[in-house]
Amino acid sequence: MNRKESKKILLADSDRKIHQRIKQARKIERYHFAFAATGTEALEKMYHFQPDLVIVELMLPHIHGIEILKRIRMDSFSKQIGVILLADHVLMQNYQAALRNGCDYFLEKPFSLTSFFSILSHFFEGILLPIPFENKESSASHAYLPKTHSNRSYLKFWGTRGSNGVSGSPYVHFGGNTCCLELRHGKDVLIVDAGNGIRPLGLHLAQIDSIRDIHLLISHTHWDHVSGFPFFAPLYDPSYRIHIWAPIGFDKTIHDLFSEMLVHSLFPVNLEEIKAQLIFKNIYEGIPFQIGSFAIDTHYALHPGATLCFK
Known part of the structure; x- marks a missing residue:
């Protein structure tokens, strides 16, 4: 042939x-x-x-x-x-x-x-058919040990849980909020994920007059990583500019998902009624980008959906 x-x-x-x-x-x-x-x-x-x-x-x-x-x-x-x-x-x-x-x-x-x-x-x-899915248990082959970096950077975990938030005395030590991290270096503020830990973070940021530009990175759009977004206090203040960075998921962009989340049948305020200026940006695996003093690279995580790790 x-x-x-x-x-x-x-x-x-x-x-x-x-x-x-x-x-x-x-x-x-x-x-x-x-x-x-x-x-x-x-x-x-x-x-x-x-x-x-x-x-x-x-x-x-x-x-x-x-x-x-x-x-x-x-x-x-x-x-x-x-x-x-x-x-x-x-x-x-x-x-x-x-x-x-x-x-x-x-x-x-x-x-x-x-x-x-x-x-x-x-x-x-014309005879190829998909084989049925077979669930296989996986085990970690190694553990990641983080290195200590400059103490000029500030990192705080406002939420670390997966799936759903919890309350009660068994959860006091680590807290009951779902995923949300704050990184601060000088006047640059990065937030990673918008689980319900973003609510107390928003109340904290609202007390700091010098911060009006906020960058929110979404690793993926599962519910425990975005459910706190509507309760983020700076959304309702017109003096804020909030840059939302996220990968394109399997079905919708982060703008589409937030538009569907914030509708009057589910929440008192819809996305168009948000007072802060929202700037949506798509990010892609392996393509680095810069936010102020932060140089950010991305890599896929072994997780259902289009999920990014940030470095």
């Missing part, structure tokens, strides 16, 4: 060792491959290369694999292209989101070249 007749496959994975394994495989001659290492590169190559099948890493740098899948399915030019997602660990929520958005197959790493080319063959024969 010559190259013009070969099925075209775009493999988008940040691990260039996988690229090399595929390039060196004997069965590669059956197909015409192109390779990408980031989400941005994958989208550019897709429109020029016009593949029959895209194989994309779930946690692909810059643009999450689910986001690429959604763009493929929403574009009339590309919606007929096959999509296989790759992941080191398959979480149920990611698996379900992939199938719900039109993924043809979910392939777990590591994989053998024999199974890889068998999957390709089955796809082009």
Whole structure:
């Protein structure tokens, strides 16, 4: 089969060792491959290369694999292209989101070249079906030990719990609020996540006249990380500018989610009635950005949904 007749496959994975394994495989001659290492590169190559099948890493740098899948399915030019997602660990929520958005197959790493080319063959024969999700217990292989940095920076945990807030004497030591961190360096204020710990933080900030610019970073949009947002006192003061930085989730932007959260059927104030100036900004894995004196980098977390860690 010559190259013009070969099925075209775009493999988008940040691990260039996988690229090399595929390039060196004997069965590669059956197909015409192109390779990408980031989400941005994958989208550019897709429109020029016009593949029959895209194989994309779930946690692909810059643009999450689910986001690429959604763009493929929403574009009339590309919606007929096959999509296989790759992941080191398959979480149920990611698996379900992939199938719900039109993924043809979910392939777990590591994989053998024999199974890889068998999957390709089955796809082009029209007989490839997703395998049922199998829940596997995972165990941590190592622990992260934080290093001590300059004491000029101020860090406070206003909430550390997951799932839901609690109260009562058993929770006095660590508190009962869900996730919210405050970082201060000079006049720069960063808040990470808006669990219900953001309520007492907001009351605290309202007492400091010199702070009127606040940057809120949302790691992901699960309820325990955003439920305190409507109770953040600076939202109701027109002298504040609040910059909200968040990854694009599987279904909606952070603006869309907050618009749906703050409606009169659920809360007395809707998003359009907020007094502070809100500035929404999308952030992407592996693309650093600067907020005042803070240089921030991002990396995917092994967690359901598009979830970012901040460094």
